[in-house]
Amino acid sequence: MAVLEIKDLKKSFGKNEVLKGISFCVQKGQTVAIIGSSGSGKSTLLRCATNLEKADSGSIAYNGEYLVLDIDGQQKYAQKEELSKIRSNFGLVFQNFNLFPHLSVMQNIIEAPVNVKKMSKAEAEKKARELLSQMGLSDKENAYPCELSGGQQQRVAIARALALDPEVLFFDEPTSALDPELTGEVLAVIRKLADKNMTMVIVTHEMAFARDVASHVIFMDKGVIAEEGEPKEVFYNPKSQRLQDFLHSASL
Amino acid sequence: MFETVFKALMEGFGESLKIFALTLIGALPLGLIIAFGSMSKFSPLKYFTRAIVWIIRGTPLMLQLIIIFYGPGLILGTNIWGIGSKGRFIAVIVAFVLNYGCYFSEIYRGGIEGISQGQYEAGQVLGMNKGQIFFRIVLPQVFKRIIPPMSNEIITLVKDTSLARVIGVYELIHFGEAFIKSNGLIWPLFFTGVFYLVFSGILTLLFGYIEKKLNYYRV
Ligand SMILES: Nc1ncnc2c1ncn2[C@@H]1O[C@H](COP(=O)(O)OP(=O)(O)O)[C@@H](O)[C@H]1O
Ligand SMILES: [Mg+2]
Numbered sequence: 032m033a034v035l036e037i038k039d040l041k042k043s044f045g046k047n048e049v050l051k052g053i054s055f056c057v058q059k060g061q062t063v064a065i066i067g068s069s070g071s072g073k074s075t076l077l078r079c080a081t082n083l084e085k086a087d088s089g090s091i092a093y094n095g096e097y098l099v100l101d102i103d104g105q106q107k108y109a110q111k112e113e114l115s116k117i118r119s120n121f122g123l124v125f126q127n128f129n130l131f132p133h134l135s136v137m138q139n140i141i142e143a144p145v146n147v148k149k150m151s152k153a154e155a156e157k158k159a160r161e162l163l164s165q166m167g168l169s170d171k172e173n174a175y176p177c178e179l180s181g182g183q184q185q186r187v188a189i190a191r192a193l194a195l196d197p198e199v200l201f202f203d204e205p206t207s208a209l210d211p212e213l214t215g216e217v218l219a220v221i222r223k224l225a226d227k228n229m230t231m232v233i234v235t236h237e238m239a240f241a242r243d244v245a246s247h248v249i250f251m252d253k254g255v256i257a258e259e260g261e262p263k264e265v266f267y268n269p270k271s272q273r274l275q276d277f278l279h280s281a282s283l
Numbered sequence: 284m285f286e287t288v289f290k291a292l293m294e295g296f297g298e299s300l301k302i303f304a305l306t307l308i309g310a311l312p313l314g315l316i317i318a319f320g321s322m323s324k325f326s327p328l329k330y331f332t333r334a335i336v337w338i339i340r341g342t343p344l345m346l347q348l349i350i351i352f353y354g355p356g357l358i359l360g361t362n363i364w365g366i367g368s369k370g371r372f373i374a375v376i377v378a379f380v381l382n383y384g385c386y387f388s389e390i391y392r393g394g395i396e397g398i399s400q401g402q403y404e405a406g407q408v409l410g411m412n413k414g415q416i417f418f419r420i421v422l423p424q425v426f427k428r429i430i431p432p433m434s435n436e437i438i439t440l441v442k443d444t445s446l447a448r449v450i451g452v453y454e455l456i457h458f459g460e461a462f463i464k465s466n467g468l469i470w471p472l473f474f475t476g477v478f479y480l481v482f483s484g485i486l487t488l489l490f491g492y493i494e495k496k497l498n499y500y501r502v
Contacts, residue, residue: 081408082407082408083404083407083408115410118408118410119410121408122408122409123408125401125404125405127401129399129401129402129404129405130405131402131405131420132424132500132501132502133423133424133427133500142409142411142419143409143410143411146411146415146419147409147410147411147415148410175499175500176500177500177501177502191409192408192409195409195410
């Protein structure tokens with residue numbers, strides 16, 4: 032069964048139809064890269080998948096359990112316990128990190144495990160230390176976000192998301208807010224997660240990264256999936272004119 | 284003589300302090316409730332609340348004191364505050380709490396609206412519920428943001444307590460002024476200023492200390 036299955040997802044803001052029927056599946060262990068020009072609806076797709084935005088129609092299911100189901104044109108969203116269960120399947124890493132500035136690195140990471148998952152503080156801290164060491168931030172657990180570089184903050188945000196053991200982790204342009212010299216350290220961490228078969232959906236403008244790390248690439252254009260496939264196919268043998276133009280302008 | 288004056292002024296200061304403390308106790312939580320009203324998605328409530336805040340902030344506290352004290356008697360024909368100094372004191376507290384509640388609400392609102400949407404969303408995708416997001420993520424950050432404007436407002440309150448005398452509630456200045464009539468002494472009135480200075484000085488130091496304590500992070 033697919034970890035994530037999205038079917039015919041549509042979303043408009045007023046008259047602006049941003050998602051015009053998106054369907055795709057993510058299998059366990061896959062790394063899916065979503066590429067496409069700015070305004071094509073990539074963030075909106077991720078925000079619908081993570082329940083930050085409500086879909087107008089279509090369905091979203093995690094491991095066969097529906098976050099939202101389209102019943103005869105009526106959107107039926109999961110409620111309460113069902114919703115929190117489904118929500119525990121996914122995590123999201125934001126473009127601008129959104130760390131909690133008043134909490135230390137350690138407190139940022141254990142906040143949800145302790146208060147949402149009701150994990151013991153000792154257990155949550157143990158896990159946080161393991162994650163921080165994976166992220167190469169073992170010496171930063173008592174630092175505050177304002178004391179960290181952008182790249183370090185984003186790695187803390189990744190650790191914070193991983194602390195809840197999500198089955199699938201979404202990234203919305205995780206390196207776009209970073210200075211060029213800092214993108215590498217974040218991409219390296221994500222690459223390590225891919226090597227460990229973490230299931231991920233990554234919206235990115237880093238074409239070389241998408242090509243090398245993704246197992247599947249989706250090209251979005253004006254609210255639809257214009258082309259998708261294996262990285263080699265998508266990058267070296269693009270079929271549609273739109274993808275050719277996009278890759279040309281992204282100058283890979 | 285100094286001892287007599289000092290004792291009298293201490294008594295007056297006690298009254299002023301009571302107004303100050305009770306106003307804070309009432310207005311700090313009331314302000315939060317008003318702030319929620321003025322940010323409500325239910326627009327009649329939002330506009331009603333904002334209209335009240337506009338009226339209270341746009342008119343002098345002295346006028347509000349007079350209207351709140353005399354108004355019910357003139358309109359309803361009965362003095363709802365009860366007779367004597369106790370009734371006047373209650374009216375003063377009601378007027379002060381309402382007035383400062385409105386001022387505080389705007390400070391809270393500014394603080395809450397200054398928290399980025401991303402903070403709420405981060406909490407949401409981590410599975411936190413609305414209460415957890417508000418009390419564990421938003422409020423602590425609001426607290427830090429509002430300390431400087433709150434400290435200004437609270438120091439203004441110290442001095443505003445003197446307005447209570449317009450409806451005959453005896454506070455510090457009243458006690459100081461009394462020496463002019465009884466003994467022909469003017470200096471006790473000036474001396475009341477020392478009380479205000481010392482008290483607002485202490486508050487300034489206190490808020491400075493809190494601000495420094497909260498400097499361990501930046502937003
Ligand atoms: N909350 C919103 N309200 C109105 N329009 C929005 C909102 N979010 C996104 N949009 C619009 O949806 C379109 C797609 O945006 P987005 O999903 O952010 O694209 P991308 O992430 O691919 O750059 C844009 O035209 C944007 O203006
Ligand atoms: Mg985007």
